[in-house]
Amino acid sequence: MKTQVAIIGAGPSGLLLGQLLQKAGINNIIIERQSPNYVLSRIRAGVLEQGMVDLLREAGVSERMDREGLVHDGFKLAFDGRVERIDLSGLTGGKTVMVYGQTEVTRDLMEARTASGAITHYEVSDVSLHDLKDGLPHVTYRKDGQEHRLDCDYIAGCDGFHGVSRQSIPVETLQVFERVYPFGWLGVLADTPPVAEELIYASHPRGFALCSMRSPTRTRYYVQVGLDEQVQDWPDERFWSELKSRLPADTAANLVAGPSIEKSIAPLRSFVIEPMQYGHLFLLGDAAHIVPPTGAKGLNLAASDVSTLYRILLKVYREGRTELLERYSAICLRRVWKAERFSWWLTSLLHTFPDTDAFTARMRQTELDYFVSSEAGRTSIAENYVGLPYEPID
Template structure:
C-alpha cells in the first residue's frame, strides 16, 4: 500500500490534517490504534480559538459548528472578591472564541472523512515507523492479525503524548522541556444550564475553579484538587458544594446542580520537545507539546501545527518548495512557546500551590490587578486567549 502522507492518529488533529490534504488533492491514509467509539469517547477541550474556527471552515467541516457552537465575546476573571470582564471582541478588533466540544469537532471530521472516501484504518495494532530520516519512509502495522506495510513520502505524528511517533525519534535527537504541576483538575460534565453566559475563571483561597459549558443545556465545571486525589472521593454533592464555595456568592446562588454524566481528574503538565521533526516525520499537537488547560490552548495549538504542516506540504506538492520542510519545527515552536507561556501564566496566577503563603497570594492578586487595571494589560490577556496569529509559511 502506498500514499503520499501517512497520518498516525485519528484524533481531531490527524483528521483535520487529512481533511485539508484530501481537499487539496493530496492522498493520505490515517492509522489509529483505537476504535472510532473510543476516539469519540474522549471528553476534552471545548474552547476554539478564532484561528481554529477559520481552519475548520477552510476544511469544509464547519456547518454544524457554525449552527450549534456558542460564540463568546468575553470571559470573566474572579479574584479578591471581585469580577473582572475581559472583552475579547472589543480588545482584539472583533476576534472571538467558539464553544464547541472536541468530541463534536471529531464527529464532524469523521463524517467528512467517511463522505470523502479517504482511507482510515482503525484498530491498527503494533504501528511502527521506519526510515523516517530517509527519503523512503514507511509504516508497518497489524490489522486483524495480518501484517501490512504503508509506504509514503511523509509521516505526520498526530498520535498524542503517549503515541509511537515521538518515541520513534532517537532520544538523543530531542531536547525535552517539562514542568509537572502539583495539582489536577477535577472535572464534571452535567446536563444543567450554565451558571453564566461566559466562562468564569476563579482564583480562590480554597483553590482554582472554572465554570465552562458545552451547550446551553450541558455544563463543564472544574475545581483544583491535589495531584494524588482520587475521583471516587468526590461524590456529586461534595463537588457542587466545593464549587459553590469557590465562586462569588451572587454566582453560587444561581448555580443549578444535577447528577454528573462524566467525572474525571486531569493532571496538569507543561511539556515541549525540540525539534518537532525528524527527517520526514513531523510531530503534531500533543505528540510534541502539552499545555495545562488553564489557557484553553491544547487543541488549538494542535490546530496551528496542522495549519503549518498543511501549508508547507501544499507548497511542496504544488510548487516543489521542499526547502520549506526544514522550517516546520522552527515555525511551530515560535507559536508553541508563546502559548506555553500564556498557559503557564494563567496557571500560575489562578491556582494555589502547596507552598502558596500569604506573600505569594498577594503577589497573585497584584499580578491580576496589574493586568486588569489597564487596557494594555487586558488586551494582552485577550489577544492571547483568542489566539495569536499563525506563523506565515513563505
C-alpha cells in the same frame, strides 16, 4: 499500499490534517490504534480559538459548528472578591472564541472523511515507523491479524503524548522541557444550564475553579484538587458544594446542580520537545507539546500545527518547495512557546500552590489586579486568549 502522507492518529489533529490534504488533492491514509467509538468517547477541550474556527471552515467541516457552537466575545476573571470581564472582541478588533466540544469537532471530521472516501484504518496494532531519515519512509502495522506496509513521502505524528511517533525519534536528538504541577483538575460534565453566559475563571484560597459549558443545556465545571485525590472521593454532592464555595456569592446562588454524566481528574503539566521533526516525520499536537488547560490552548495548538504542516505540504507538492520542510519545527515552536507562556502564567496566577508564602500570594493577587486594571494588560490577555496569529508560509 502507498500514499503521499501517512497520518498516525485519528484524533482531531490527524483528522483535520487529513481533511485539508484530501480537499487539496493530496492523498493520505490515517492509522489509529483505537476504535472510532473510543476516539469519540474522549471528553476534552471545548473552547476554539478564532484561528481554529477559521481553519475548520476552510476544511469544509464547519456547518454544524456554525449552527450549534456558541460564539463568545468575552470571559470573566473572579478573584479577591471581584469579577472582571475581559472583552475579547472589543480588545482584539472583533476576534472571538467558539464554545464547541472536541468530541463534536472529531465527529464532524469523521463524517467528512467517510463522505470523502478517504481511508482510515482503526484498531491497528504494532505500529512501527521506518526509514525516517534516509530513503523513503514507510509504516508497518497489524490489522485483523495481518501484517501491512504503507509506503509514503511523509509521516505526520498525530498520536498524542503516549503514541509511537515521538518514541520513534532517537532520544539523543530531542531536548525535553517539562513542568509538572502539584495539582490536577476534577472535571464534571452535567446536563444543567450554564451558571453564566460566559466562562468564569475563579481564583480562591480553597483553589481554582472554572465554569464552562458545551451547549445551552450542558455544562462543564472544574475544581482544583490535589494529586492524591481520586474520583471516587468526590460524589456529586461534595463536588457541587466545593464548586459553590469557590465562586462569587451571586454566581454560586445561580448555580444549578445535577447528576454528573462524566467525572474525571486530569493532572496538569507543561511539556515541549524540540525539534518537532525528524527527517520525514513531523510531530503535531500532544505528540510534541502539552499545556495546562487553564488557557484553553491544547487543541488549538494542535490546529496551528496542522495549519503549518498543511500549508508547507501544499507548497511542496504544488511548487516543489521542499526547503520549507526544514522550517516546520521552528515555525511551530515560536507559537507553541508563546501559548505555553500564557497557559503557565494563567495557571500560576489562578491556582493555589502548596507552601506558598504570604509574599508570593500577595504578588499573584497584585499581578492580576495590575493586568485587569490596565487596558494594555486586558488587551494582552485578550489577544492571547483568542489566539495569536498563524505564521504565514512564504
